Amino acid sequence: MKHTLRLLCFLALPLAAQGATHANDFPTVDRVLYVQECIAAHPGTSTFEMTNKCSCALDALAKEVTYAQYVDLSTASKATTIGGERGGYIRDSEKLQADVKRYRALQAKVTKGCFIGPADGR
DSSP, rough: OOOHHHHHHHHHHHHHHHHHHHHHHHHHHHHHHHHHHHHHTTTTOOHHHHHHHHHHHHHHHHHOOOHHHHHHHHHHHHHHTOOOHHHHHHHOOOOHHHHHHHHHOOOOOOOOTTTTOOOOOO
């Protein structure tokens, strides 16, 4: 019985490592920027509390998408605020609008899961 249990644990290690690799493929600087932006969007709440909540949100987000997917989704979402023709391209593209919708849904899911209240709209 002990050998069977050891064998199962040994076989499960690579699977556990794959999940950890996926969740940790975000560069440190991008993790820091995400947390800083999240904290800035929630003034009036203690920095310590928001650091933990925003870190939780990023960890949850990193479990859902790869870093490359995050870059694509967040870029499309941020680009919708660009005015004029350049912004119109983003707003008129069905694929990019699907990315924006997916990013906003992921953001809503992770902020709710990490008990982050609504942003002040900055």
